[in-house]
Amino acid sequence: MTLPAPLRGAFAGPVNIALSLAVLGALALVLPPLFGWAVAHAVWQGDMATCRAAAGACWAFLQAKARFILFAFYPADQIWRPALVVVALLALMVLSALPRLWGAVLLTVWPVVLMSSWGLMAGGGPLPRVSVNDWGGLPVTLLVWTTCMAFAMPAAVLLALARQSRMGGLRSLSVAYIEVMRATPMVAILYFAMLILPMALPGGVVLDKILRATIMTALFFTAYLAEVVRGGLQTIPAGQAEAASALGLGYWRTVQLIVLPQALNKVIPGLVNLAIGFLLATSLLAVIGVFDLLNAAKASTTDPLWMGFYDEAYVFAALIYFLLCFGGSRYSLWLERRLRRN
Amino acid sequence: MSNLNIFGKAGPALATAAAVAAATLPSLASAGPTLDRITERGVIKVGVGTTPGFFAPDSDGKWQGFFIDYGRALSIAVFGTPDKVEFTSSSPQQRLPALQAGEFDVLLSGVTVTVTRAFKLGFHFGPTVFYDGQAILARKDLGVATAAELDGATIGVQSGTTGELNIADFFRKTGKSFTPVTIEDTSEFLAALESNRVDAITQDSSDLVGKLQQLKDPSAYVLLPERLSKEPLAPAIAAGDDRWLEIINWTVYATIQAEEWGITQTNVDEFLTSEDPAIQRFLGVDPSLAQDIGLDPKWAYNIIKTVGNYGEIYERNLAPLGWERGYNQLWTKGGLLYAPPFR
Numbered sequence: 001m002t003l004p005a006p007l008r009g010a011f012a013g014p015v016n017i018a019l020s021l022a023v024l025g026a027l028a029l030v031l032p033p034l035f036g037w038a039v040a041h042a043v044w045q046g047d048m049a050t051c052r053a054a055a056g057a058c059w060a061f062l063q064a065k066a067r068f069i070l071f072a073f074y075p076a077d078q079i080w081r082p083a084l085v086v087v088a089l090l091a092l093m094v095l096s097a098l099p100r101l102w103g104a105v106l107l108t109v110w111p112v113v114l115m116s117s118w119g120l121m122a123g124g125g126p127l128p129r130v131s132v133n134d135w136g137g138l139p140v141t142l143l144v145w146t147t148c149m150a151f152a153m154p155a156a157v158l159l160a161l162a163r164q165s166r167m168g169g170l171r172s173l174s175v176a177y178i179e180v181m182r183a184t185p186m187v188a189i190l191y192f193a194m195l196i197l198p199m200a201l202p203g204g205v206v207l208d209k210i211l212r213a214t215i216m217t218a219l220f221f222t223a224y225l226a227e228v229v230r231g232g233l234q235t236i237p238a239g240q241a242e243a244a245s246a247l248g249l250g251y252w253r254t255v256q257l258i259v260l261p262q263a264l265n266k267v268i269p270g271l272v273n274l275a276i277g278f279l280l281a282t283s284l285l286a287v288i289g290v291f292d293l294l295n296a297a298k299a300s301t302t303d304p305l306w307m308g309f310y311d312e313a314y315v316f317a318a319l320i321y322f323l324l325c326f327g328g329s330r331y332s333l334w335l336e337r338r339l340r341r342n
Numbered sequence: 343m344s345n346l347n348i349f350g351k352a353g354p355a356l357a358t359a360a361a362v363a364a365a366t367l368p369s370l371a372s373a374g375p376t377l378d379r380i381t382e383r384g385v386i387k388v389g390v391g392t393t394p395g396f397f398a399p400d401s402d403g404k405w406q407g408f409f410i411d412y413g414r415a416l417s418i419a420v421f422g423t424p425d426k427v428e429f430t431s432s433s434p435q436q437r438l439p440a441l442q443a444g445e446f447d448v449l450l451s452g453v454t455v456t457v458t459r460a461f462k463l464g465f466h467f468g469p470t471v472f473y474d475g476q477a478i479l480a481r482k483d484l485g486v487a488t489a490a491e492l493d494g495a496t497i498g499v500q501s502g503t504t505g506e507l508n509i510a511d512f513f514r515k516t517g518k519s520f521t522p523v524t525i526e527d528t529s530e531f532l533a534a535l536e537s538n539r540v541d542a543i544t545q546d547s548s549d550l551v552g553k554l555q556q557l558k559d560p561s562a563y564v565l566l567p568e569r570l571s572k573e574p575l576a577p578a579i580a581a582g583d584d585r586w587l588e589i590i591n592w593t594v595y596a597t598i599q600a601e602e603w604g605i606t607q608t609n610v611d612e613f614l615t616s617e618d619p620a621i622q623r624f625l626g627v628d629p630s631l632a633q634d635i636g637l638d639p640k641w642a643y644n645i646i647k648t649v650g651n652y653g654e655i656y657e658r659n660l661a662p663l664g665w666e667r668g669y670n671q672l673w674t675k676g677g678l679l680y681a682p683p684f685r
Contacts (some may be wrong), residue, residue, distance in 0.1 A: 067401070068401060068403050069398060072403060073405075074403065076402055121663075133430055194436065194445070195445075198445070289431050289433060292429070299399055300399070301529075302394045304394045304406075307663075308555075
């Protein structure tokens with residue numbers, strides 16, 4: 001008897017057989033109760049009482065709460081706005097993932113999409129204004145994440161270049177910035193945004209909490225991205241820059257035409273990896289009371305009419321995070337293969 | 343005598359009257375920094391938390407709860423409508439610093455009044471709106487009726503709270519032994535209790551009442567009568583705005599006084615024809631009191647009409663979760679709620 005290719009490896013040799021059996025055993029232990037909870041005994045329709053009486057998951061809870069988890073306090077009659085923002089930002093992700101579009105197109109699309117997303121959320125003109133206090137859920141998670149990336153990426157390139165610079169003052173400043181940021185926990189950065197930044201702003205300037213958190217988070221991400229970019233810069237032999245300057249190219253032309261295209265290409269998987277980590281890190285916004293996706297899921301369990309369905313709420317949030325991150329990691333693998341081919 | 347005295351003989355008397363007026367008027371008319379900020383902004387910023395019954399978003403994304411109703415009542419007192427208020431949830435660690443930083447105008451997040459907070463941190467507190475205290479929720483099959491009978495029990499406590507210290511103090515007093523198990527997350531308390539990992543859990547009674555509802559078989563557990571600590575929950579504001587504090591004080595008192603008089607959301611209109619001068623002043627039928635204190639004559643009427651009296655706010659938000667009135671009962675009925683006279 002011959003097994004299909006993927007299984008042949010799993011049963012090759014005693015160690016593999018033992019490991020495979022152990023995994024199968026674990027699955028046999030976990031899957032039936034999971035199926036019972038998620039499907040067989042689950043409640044699909046009803047209220048809290050129906051769910052309490054049942055042994056399984058309460059999917060009726062999600063039916064009632066999905067809107068709150070996804071969009072939090074955003075006014076019900078304006079829900080199309082955050083929904084559109086989510087679609088636009090996901091589309092922006094997909095477009096940015098296509099190497100064919102890398103270049104001037106994306107450089108114009110990004111600011112346009114981001115600014116219209118913030119504008120659409122806030123309202124104004126014919127759209128009723130919605131206080132930032134009422135924003136929440138998935139659009140906030142995505143908006144903060146993409147905005148931070150949009151600021152952090154160019155800033156990281158400049159910072160990485162500064163760290164390699166021959167100008168001592170610039171180099172020390174860059175090193176100091178990167179090291180201070182990387183030595184500070186993100187929660188401390190968020191508390192700074194919440195409590196200290198307002199006092200540091202000039203009188204009369206009031207920045208909203210989400211905006212302040214976005215600014216500080218972008219500064220934080222910059223330091224991490226800069227180190228990855230620096231890794232790429234270091235792989236470019238000094239001879240290339242010397243050859244460019246022998247041809248009469250100035251510093252910025254050399255960086256733009258010769259150094260950066262090669263350096264960034266080399267570190268794309270690392271950058272994607274970091275970007276996925278940042279997406280998950282945005283859930284820390286909860287500590288300053290921002291209702292991001294995870295915090296909204298948590299808050300949805302406190303409604304006296306639907307109290308305490310933690311598992312269902314967290315499963316829902318986890319599923320969304322998983323889809324986003326899994327998509328990102330598959331993309332990263334695909335990109336790596338493609339870059340290796342070229 | 344200088345001919346500049348245009349008041350003639352009445353001059354000194356008028357000047358005295360003006361001085362008296364100047365000395366008393368500012369305290370009536372001018373607002374402090376917080377109230378100025380509120381009126382300029384057109385909205386009251388309120389810091390809350392997320393606890394079932396106290397403050398929780400409903401399925402439509404609207405805040406509901408006991409403290410939320412007090413936020414709406416404040417909005418009525420200042421602006422005449424319940425919706426000029428913005429609720430923001432913040433974590434317990436961050437609430438008081440955020441209040442100090444001016445992020446909130448008032449915290450209605452269930453802050454316990456303590457002497458340190460009043461003196462060292464410089465916060466001012468309104469009247470206690472909810473008398474809470476640490477309690478113990480135990481399995482019935484332990485066969486104990488009071489916490490003092492607990493001996494050798496394993497008790498789940500929330501890590502990093504005063505609850506850990508309180509329970510240790512309590513058992514030192516009773517001279518019996520117990521094993522603490524620290525638990526991080528609130529949802530884990532239920533799992534620990536239901537899996538028999540602990541015999542009992544201890545938290546503020548308000549938390550435990552909510553937890554009891556979420557247990558699969560609530561009848562198998564009992565909330566023991568002792569309160570291990572005093573947790574008076576009150577509105578908190580930053581120091582420096584007396585008038586704002588008074589508005590908070592009397593908004594709370596209005597709901598308590600209304601309950602004492604039996605004025606409810608439904609029958610408040612009948613009381614408009616009341617012969618009782620105190621009720622006439624309270625509801626603004628006789629506007630003299632409101633004029634004296636510089637509020638809309640109808641402020642108390644609007645509060646009762648919109649959110650109801652204390653008992654109604656309690657019944658609407660907390661009773662469905664199984665909360666007893668306990669200490670949170672009128673003084674006339676053996677509780678601690680007492681409003682000073684409206685005169």
